[in-house]
Amino acid sequence: MTARIIMKLLVESVRATTPEVAHISLVHPLRPQLPEWTPGAHVDLRLPDGKIRQYSLCGDPTDRMRYEIAVKREDDGRGGSSWIHRQVREGSTVHVSAPRNNFPLVQHARRHVFVAGGIGVTPFVAMTRALASEGQDFDLHLCARSAADAPLLDRLREQCGERLHCWFSSEARRFDTAALGAPAEGTHVYACGPERLVSSLTTALAETGWPSEQIHIERFAATLDENFKPEPFEARIASTGQMLHVPADRSLLDVLRENGFSMPSSCEMGVCGSCECGYSDGVVLHRDASLPLSKRQDRMMPCVSRARVSLTLAL
Ligand code: FES
Incomplete structure (x- = not known):
């Protein structure tokens, strides 16, 4: 595996998509085209103190001029998102890696079902855009506190239409895995979001007989077992x-x-x-x-x- 190119990109715009989530657009200051990517890909942002953070690309893969990411401010996180929210402004520069895709769409799937918790929706923004433009079958279940807390909701409503199912706890609508239905050949389920959502979903899918090859998860952090004792x-x-x-x-x-x-x-x-x-x-x-x-x-x-x-x- 080769090292990834690191580019110094210019911040084209920063907009609040929710009170806690900044939607950031990045362009190359000189080159008209950025390295290509596919839906589900992420980039690394290298922060000045050496910290590295991964963000899913949520723009349009056919737009080679810019990368779009959405960053949620995590006040009790590891500091990267707070720095981005404090320091990154239109006209700033940031160091960004070439994209990598560890969470691709399954090419041979007949139907795709996405389950997102909050900021976990970002990879699905690009995925649903691509599927909608190809006329493919999909559904997106989006869990958030409220519409005001759901990142990129206007864009999702526009590109998904009736395929978007919102589960807002402020409206007493809590996500129910029964909404995914029984396992079906050719249907692939993708989930991204907080650990609690992802693990309860994977448990429920396993209990209802979904084969593990049809379940695809992107986690925010590895689930390290605190009782693990490393041995030499x-x-x-x-x-x-x-x-x-x-x-x-x-x-x-x-x-x-x-x-x-x-x-x-x-x-x-x-x-x-x-x-x-x-x-x-x-x-x-x-x-x-x-x-x-x-x-x-x-x-x-x-x-x-x-x-x-x-x-x-x-x-
Ligand atoms: S450095 Fe990220 S998985 Fe090892």
Whole structure:
């Protein structure tokens, strides 16, 4: 996996889409076109203090001139969104990576059903735009406190029409998974939002018999088990035979870097997918929220995932 291009982009506009969410449009100061992307992709924003934050692109993928993101101010978060809300203004510049898509639409699906909690709707803005323009079958369930708290609601109403189903707690309408109906071949469910919503949805879908291959989740943070006790392990480099010791208090990613491997990374929390690498001959303890189940047999995220005793890395 190669490192991603970092661009210095100009803030074209900043608008409040809700009292807590800023809708930001970014353009290149010189080039007429930005790198292409597909619905579900995100970019990394690199903040001046070195922090990196991921934001889904919520604009139009056919508009190569600009990227649009929506940023919710999290006053008790890790500080990135507060900085963006305080400092980013029209005319500012920000460092932005080329887009990466860890949450793509399933190309062969006959129907797509989206469930979003609040700011989790951002990847679905681009997805529903694309599906609506192609005349494909979809429904979007949007959960929020109220219409005033639902990001990009006007745009969603315009592009989704009757396919948008709003669940506003201020109107005593709480999302009910029964609204998704029974499992159906060719129907894929996508969810993005707070952990409580996403985990109750995945539990309910599993209980009603939805196959895991038809469920696609994007999380805001990895669900790390607080009782997990890291153990040391050995990592063998397949191309050279070199053995690396990974102590209990270090990540595999850190140890690889210390030993001269130039590994890309971004979130270092197991959510962005930047550090993905291949492995064989080992039992990996996957602790990320990014890799789909289908890839876990031979791919891993070394920023958070570890191995039982030893493994061989495809490096
Ligand atoms: S750096 Fe983001 S998943 Fe590893």
